Amino acid sequence: MSALSFTSAPVRILALSGALALAACGGGGGGGDGSGGQGTLQVSMTDAPSCGYDHVFVTVNQVRVHSSADADVNASGWVNVDVVPARKIDLLSLTNGVLTTLGQTALPAGSYQQVRLVLDANRGGGANALANSVVPTGGTEQSLDTPSAVQSGIKIIRPFTVAGGTLTDLVLDFDACKSVVRRGNGTFGLKPVVTAVPTIVSGEVNGVVSGAPGARVYAERNGVVVKATVADANGNFKLSPIEQSSTAGPVDVVVVPGAANAKATGIVRSVPVVVGTPTAISTAAAPMTLPASTYRRVSGTVAPASAEATLRALQLANGGTFEIAATAAASDTGAYSMFVTEPALPVAAPMIGTYQAALPIPLQPNGTAAGKYSVQATSATGAVQTQPADVSNTDALVNFSF
Incomplete structure (x- = not known):
């Protein structure tokens, strides 16, 4: 199935709370641009505020990166960071510049163009059926329906470079206010608005x-x-x-x-x-x-x-x-x-x-x-x-x- 694609800059991605144990695995041939050597990619998450919700939960099972902006989910060259077991996280638990490190992995040095964030789907029945959900302000937890493409990964086009022998930090940021859609029938859907920013070219404003x-x-x-x-x-x-x-x-x-x-x-x-x-x-x-x-x-x-x-x-x-x-x-x-x-x-x-x-x-x-x-x-x-x-x-x- 096709992935959801976000190509506008700057890039928007997902904020996940809690430390996640990540196991890195190659995705079929390595990435980078052939410049040689190995670097390390560290992925962190932060969050934007939400309007009208006490909690917005998503369950993440993988982050993927590729050197080509056009690579599909079955292409060779993906480098995967697996979340094992998949983790349900409240996006609204991180604000004001707080970052949660998801993990890091070694990968070929070079330029990368694409990030995919892979979510679990909601499953019918049982206490753990709601992989993705929302709690409206003053309300109870309800299912957050995700497009089928989410299972192939939310696609973010965001060029960044991993240098040999160095650690590169990439921060993923999710705008829950613009991403959660209230339907007229009282249900909720996810329309992801996601971005990514390398910290090496970032600053801070406070007040x-x-x-x-x-x-x-x-x-x-x-x-x-x-x-x-x-x-x-x-x-x-x-x-x-x-x-x-x-x-x-x-x-x-x-x-x-x-x-x-x-x-x-x-x-x-x-x-x-x-x-x-x-x-x-x-x-x-x-x-x-x-x-x-x-x-x-x-x-x-x-x-x-x-x-x-x-x-x-x-x-x-x-x-x-x-x-x-x-x-x-x-x-x-x-x-x-x-x-x-x-x-x-x-x-x-x-x-x-x-x-x-x-x-x-x-x-x-x-x-x-x-x-x-x-x-x-x-x-x-x-x-x-x-x-x-x-x-x-x-x-x-x-x-x-x-």
């Missing part, structure tokens, strides 16, 4: 937001989230790893406190990402402080449901575009909501500033953006539609037709 435990925090480039986390009980957050390169540039850090905290969005623009050196945008002594805000919801329907659209709520302010919330439309009805358990979008004007080393960074309201959003729907085929949504006075209903 503290006052009075906003559980705030969603995003590092974005041109309105595209490249790393996400959630603030802890004291408002501390850490965005790591964030890929750094000569072309990637700085990031915009977007802090959405959430309806429970009733505070406005905070945005710090042009935050530098430096390999090996953390960048702070706020501290406990100089925290990000945000004004009060009510929250409202955008919901609607995407037709046909087979479009399997992903939806993003974007806010345009100070010449930039910023993702504030995202969700997936139900695959059976096309219905969506940002979010189901609580409204996702602040009504108050976003508070925006530009990075400076001296803290605190001054933030100013952008009044023209208050309550105004654009909802972008992207179908499974890549078609994109965008419509305005104004939540200044009430929740907004926005429908799409592909």
